[in-house]
């Protein structure tokens with residue numbers, strides 16, 4: 001293949017990279033695109049090893065690829081999805097991306113040469129940075145959407161739908177592996193009065209503040225969700241009734257002692273908390289566990305609020321809700 005053909009104006013003007021190497025990986029040609037992005041001149045690298053000119057190439061991998069192109073006389077490919085880039089070339093876009101390097105689709109082609117001429121391989125480098133950045137945005141958006149789908153919009157703890165799904169899964173796990181599992185349900189005391197006194201924004205502020213404060217008191221493995229207006233649930237995997245009661249007592253005391261500053265006013269509130277333990281028996285569903293914790297919660301309301309009540313086995317009905 002003549003050098004004149006390799007340096008045709010079309011190759012020079014191409015908006016993709018072209019590098020030609022021989023069977024010893026020495027550079028026989030590279031076009032203006034590579035000169036520009038790689039900050040080098042063809043004259044300065046002609047005949048030099050590809051691997052000495054481009055430091056950081058995945059040498060063993062690329063040699064294997066190029067060898068197979070020569071041996072099989074068929075093209076080989078590498079897409080940015082498999083390997084973000086082969087040649088460490090900076091991209092020239094004023095865009096924000098997690099990478100400063102050009103994402104690339106590369107094609108390695110065997111070039112037809114005369115029988116007695118040295119075999120050549122052409123490496124085509126297509127700039128795929130736009131696709132890479134678009135894909136990054138898309139993945140980030142999907143992660144955010146997925147998170148939003150699980151979160152309560154106001155308090156950022158799990159929303160009811162997701163939290164109940166978690167409870168079903170944890171019950172399934174506890175059944176299967178005979179693990180203990182407990183549930184805490186709590187409700188803010190006299191929240192209606194708080195709303196009346198500080199306005200709905202004050203009420204919202206308290207829900208957000210307490211959610212964040214209570215989250216900080218829990219283990220990473222505990223699952224905290226908003227069950228309804230001012231009612232929340234915490235699933236405690238691998239925790240029996242005594243352990244759950246201890247956690248509930250700690251939360252109850254910490255919240256009662258937690259002053260919240262809203263519009264230069266200090267707000268204090270308390271919780272009524274019900275605790276129930278999962279009973280590993282057949283047909284015990286997540287609804288049953290919620291019902292047991294709910295009974296205990298209403299007992300806590302009934303017996304004066306700002307306290308923890310545990311569900312006692314055998315209780316079968318709600319005590320009347322306190323006024």
Ligand SMILES: Nc1nc2c(ncn2[C@@H]2O[C@H](COP(=O)(O)OP(=O)(O)OP(=O)(O)O)[C@@H](O)[C@H]2O)c(=O)[nH]1
Nearest residue numbers: 187188189190191192193195200201203204229230
């Ligand atoms: N600010 C605010 N208030 C809410 C929200 N969801 C529910 N509420 C209010 O919470 C109050 C709950 O009142 P009740 O069910 O009577 O209970 P309570 O006043 O807390 O009294 P006890 O539970 O018996 O201690 C209602 O006034 C609801 O409007 C919310 O997202 N933001």
